[in-house]
Amino acid sequence: MKWSLWGLVLLGALPMAATAQKSTAEGIAEYRAMLADGNPAELFEARGEDLWKQARGPKKASLQACDLGKGPGVVKGAFVELPRFFPDTQRVQDLESRLLTCMETLQGISAAETAKTPFGQGEQKTLEGLVAWISAESRDMRFNLPQSHPQEKLAYEVGKRLFYLRGGPYDFACASCHGEDGKRVRLQDLPNLTKNPGAGNGFGAWPAYRVSSGELWSMQRRLNDCYRQQRFPYPGFASDATIALGVYMGVNGKDGASIAPALKR
Amino acid sequence: MSDPMRIRAQAQGDKVTVRVLVSHEMESGQRRDAAGKIIPAWFIQSISAVYDGKTVMSAQWGPAVSKNPFLQFSFKGGKAGDKISISWVDNHGDKRTDEAVIS
Amino acid sequence: MERREFMQKGSGATVLGLAVAAGLMPAAAGAQNAPGWNKTAFETKSLNDAVKALGGNAPVESKDLILQAPEIAENGSVVRIGAQSNIPGTTQIAFVIEKNPSALAAAFDIPAGTDANVSTNVKMGQSSNVYAVAKAGDKYFYAAKEVKVTLGGCGG
Amino acid sequence: MMTTKRQAGLLAFSALLAGCAAGPSTRQVDEATQQVLKSSFREQGIARLDRLAPDASNQACSEAQGRPLDEKLAKSIEAENLATVKMPGDGKFIGDWREGEKIAQNGRGMTWSDKPGEANGGSCYNCHQISKAELSFGSIGPSLYNYGKLRGVSDPASPDSKPIVDYTWGKLWNAKAYNACSDMPRFGHAGILNEAQLRDLMALLLDPKSPVNSQ
Numbered sequence: 001m002k003w004s005l006w007g008l009v010l011l012g013a014l015p016m017a018a019t020a021q022k023s024t025a026e027g028i029a030e031y032r033a034m035l036a037d038g039n040p041a042e043l044f045e046a047r048g049e050d051l052w053k054q055a056r057g058p059k060k061a062s063l064q065a066c067d068l069g070k071g072p073g074v075v076k077g078a079f080v081e082l083p084r085f086f087p088d089t090q091r092v093q094d095l096e097s098r099l100l101t102c103m104e105t106l107q108g109i110s111a112a113e114t115a116k117t118p119f120g121q122g123e124q125k126t127l128e129g130l131v132a133w134i135s136a137e138s139r140d141m142r143f144n145l146p147q148s149h150p151q152e153k154l155a156y157e158v159g160k161r162l163f164y165l166r167g168g169p170y171d172f173a174c175a176s177c178h179g180e181d182g183k184r185v186r187l188q189d190l191p192n193l194t195k196n197p198g199a200g201n202g203f204g205a206w207p208a209y210r211v212s213s214g215e216l217w218s219m220q221r222r223l224n225d226c227y228r229q230q231r232f233p234y235p236g237f238a239s240d241a242t243i244a245l246g247v248y249m250g251v252n253g254k255d256g257a258s259i260a261p262a263l264k265r
Numbered sequence: 266m267s268d269p270m271r272i273r274a275q276a277q278g279d280k281v282t283v284r285v286l287v288s289h290e291m292e293s294g295q296r297r298d299a300a301g302k303i304i305p306a307w308f309i310q311s312i313s314a315v316y317d318g319k320t321v322m323s324a325q326w327g328p329a330v331s332k333n334p335f336l337q338f339s340f341k342g343g344k345a346g347d348k349i350s351i352s353w354v355d356n357h358g359d360k361r362t363d364e365a366v367i368s
Numbered sequence: 369m370e371r372r373e374f375m376q377k378g379s380g381a382t383v384l385g386l387a388v389a390a391g392l393m394p395a396a397a398g399a400q401n402a403p404g405w406n407k408t409a410f411e412t413k414s415l416n417d418a419v420k421a422l423g424g425n426a427p428v429e430s431k432d433l434i435l436q437a438p439e440i441a442e443n444g445s446v447v448r449i450g451a452q453s454n455i456p457g458t459t460q461i462a463f464v465i466e467k468n469p470s471a472l473a474a475a476f477d478i479p480a481g482t483d484a485n486v487s488t489n490v491k492m493g494q495s496s497n498v499y500a501v502a503k504a505g506d507k508y509f510y511a512a513k514e515v516k517v518t519l520g521g522c523g524g
Numbered sequence: 525m526m527t528t529k530r531q532a533g534l535l536a537f538s539a540l541l542a543g544c545a546a547g548p549s550t551r552q553v554d555e556a557t558q559q560v561l562k563s564s565f566r567e568q569g570i571a572r573l574d575r576l577a578p579d580a581s582n583q584a585c586s587e588a589q590g591r592p593l594d595e596k597l598a599k600s601i602e603a604e605n606l607a608t609v610k611m612p613g614d615g616k617f618i619g620d621w622r623e624g625e626k627i628a629q630n631g632r633g634m635t636w637s638d639k640p641g642e643a644n645g646g647s648c649y650n651c652h653q654i655s656k657a658e659l660s661f662g663s664i665g666p667s668l669y670n671y672g673k674l675r676g677v678s679d680p681a682s683p684d685s686k687p688i689v690d691y692t693w694g695k696l697w698n699a700k701a702y703n704a705c706s707d708m709p710r711f712g713h714a715g716i717l718n719e720a721q722l723r724d725l726m727a728l729l730l731d732p733k734s735p736v737n738s739q
Binding site for chain 4: 024153157160165166167173182185187190231232235239241242244
């Protein structure tokens, strides 16, 4: 997190007099600008960096030998190339899925157990810090997901199918809310995730600190709640479906700059 | 054990601007859990900053301060390279002090 | 969901009312209070009562006290508010949110040498008048602004 | 190390794809998607797995991926959906707009965290502007502010108003009857809202005294 004097400058520049009647959109923009300085995600980043270096789990090992796709221990730039295909697991993995693998192989912490753990508890809490820090290490870098392996291409196409899949009692697909430009649900802008700039902005904001719950949400948790609101059944944590959606959004967001971990409603 | 605070103290001219993020639930005592039971209040009640042995800010907080609180203030006379320390106490009697170097 | 638990408009008020009646207000529910914590002040329901509990009375509006708050809050769980007092000899700045269960949100002591300019994040249960209060000498001043709290997201 | 269930997902297709530089075929994507759905989702609370099986309308609109449907297909889907519309049993279309406003505000219902048997909301403000007083409204659907007034409804019970009253009921009951791939849920058809709730929403939209039309 960069602590610039931006917030201060903005505060000074904004007309604060109660007489100034603003449009709703301007009001919301002002609210967000005021909060931009001091994103509590930074608390999670600090915890995540510690957790990466700490010897933990039955094997009392750190995660410093974890290969996030750019070689063992390389964190910088890894986030903007995920999800990608990993030869050792023969699987396309996103950040959360890859961390499950590393925690299991290096630390002896069961991936299946962590995937089953409710959000915000136990090793899921560990993941919150890790994804905050790892994504922050790629802040301002541009998304460039690999699409050379056949599995990466397949994951993109499957992600696209899932994005447009209407189901549940409300007939909702991801595309119902995120398939067009300039739409809102209530007052929240909905990024069009089928192309840039929406895909880069939307995909590139998560993990994020959610002010509504005061929690750090990974992309897996974000997608889990999307599917809940879509009235779908429950997607497994780091399942192929949620990873494939990540590939679809991330590839569509190519060259968009990562602002994760961002601050969201 | 609580997590460390994130403290940024920046000197500009004769003034030091301090921004603090605190890791704390700040449970209001107004919310109910899934079973309908009130979640007991748990929040920071006092927070203060000390520079060069002198208190440069002290505050009392109620349960309306947001979860993972943010705080900003500024004072005169601080120098880059010196330390500032921030301490809080909550209504459980838990407390924590962290230091940062003024940049 | 989380949002509603804290601040559902209609039923929230009832929940809060019951909590007060049952003696479940913040201080009573905690194990103990920090030394010097002004329990009475944090139980007040209005600007005037809050000021009284802080040791003053009848605050007057002042143009030299600038309250920074958004007109609309996208989410009531986190609202950035700040105050800058240009009133000479300001020794305290407090924030009062009229419609919160405990109106006083925070009170900052301003020692000599510290700017009378502080900001923090507060929760707002619903749209409300927000006040900054400044103490100078033995007088109290205030500045007011209405902050609208909106419902957001899919609401489920 | 990874669960067998997960290995069965995309991995099964790597052999198929070997040496295939052009990317997967439609059939490969179809099959992989089905496998991924099967291995990724589970039942939770009231959200059962049958929710993943699209009916004919959803199937066609999913496949279209946002592009317009073939006109003949669209017409047949609309006809099928129109046939499901049930007019109110007692012939009463208009309820209480105050209740309607509450239903329009309420975005809850039918998620895996909702309990069975609880009344659902209409989520209307998520997508539509409705009454002027609510600033927090979405824009996925058109504004419904002055809905009745703009359509000249001064008395919803009058014969003049009959066509628009019928259409509005039908649209709420099954939006796909008028637009095959509408983004709007089929509130009556899918059992999201009951007749009494629909009447209250009708009042919100059409009653001249409703703030939608009076302000």
